[in-house]
Amino acid sequence: MDIYGARLPTSSTDDTGEEHGTDTGPDINSGTAAEMWLRLALLIEEKQIEIQDKVRRLGSAPRDQDQQIVMQLRQALTMMLAELKTQQQHAGVHDIQCGRPSMPLNSETEYDDIEENPDIPGGPAMQDHSVPEDHNPPTPTILSVERQILSLPSNHNVSAGYEGLEMELRKQQARNHITRIRDIVADISFLYQYMVKRGTRTSIRSNGQKKVKSLNHDKVLHARIYSACRSRLVALGCDQEFLSIFCLLTRNDLKASTAIWKPNLMGSSTLELLWIWRTG
Secondary structure (H helix, E strand, O other), rough: HHHOOOOOOOOOOOOOOOOOOOOOOOOOOOOOOOHHHHHHHHHHHHHHHHHHHHHHHHHHOOHHHHHHHHHHHHHHHHHHHHHHHHHHOOOOOOOOOOOOOOOOOOOOOOOOOOOOOOOOOOOOOOOOOOOOOOOOOOOOOOOHHHHHOOHHHHHHOOOOOOOOHHHHHHHHHHHHHHHHHHHHHHHHHHHHHHHHHHOOOOOHHHHHOOOOOHHHHHHHHHHHHHHHHHHHHHHHOHHHHHHHOOOOOOHHHHHHOHHHHOOOOOOOHOOOOHHHHHHO
């Protein structure tokens, strides 16, 4: 994929900082009963990660309004879980006792605090093979709905025969979220180039910085979902050809760069593109 063909915001005043959510997949109400069950399960997993992310960002002293929003999200997720159980029964899929533990989700803070100055060396136009810092946040003592373990072939807690179907849906999920990450990285780079750096008024620069912050939160959310998805693909025995294209996502892969919007910059044609720009 050519990074210079990435999606452009329609103008420098677009509300690109708006939360995009995680609705990046196909219609969950189509296909066989098993497909509908697994599509809903994958959507619920994304919503779980989304709520985890929101709760974590509230900090230790959240406002009443924020707590009310989280409560509503949890109530909606509870209803989705009830529907998931119904769809699983319609598909004839049975829960089983698993001899090995279900897969934990990746670190919640793995992609936090990414340096969002796109003019620093090591942006998306250059490779950096450094290992991301390891974060281990404490595990909550009470299991909330967003941490409930789902019945999935990749969790080895349902009857056999559905691994291939989950793998195909996971591959599409991985493609969707990498595409979304690319779009966000391009948008952030655009905002820095034309609003934060070149803004003629303080209000324009400030507005650009707020949009960048919101987009960065959205980018981290999609990165966590992609990372969880790829881990599931590994657990399902995904083919190495796919995994070699959709690699482990590092913090460096998520960095913005104004080089994205400077295709004629001297030396840009000799830089090696990061893998996320070569998956389209």
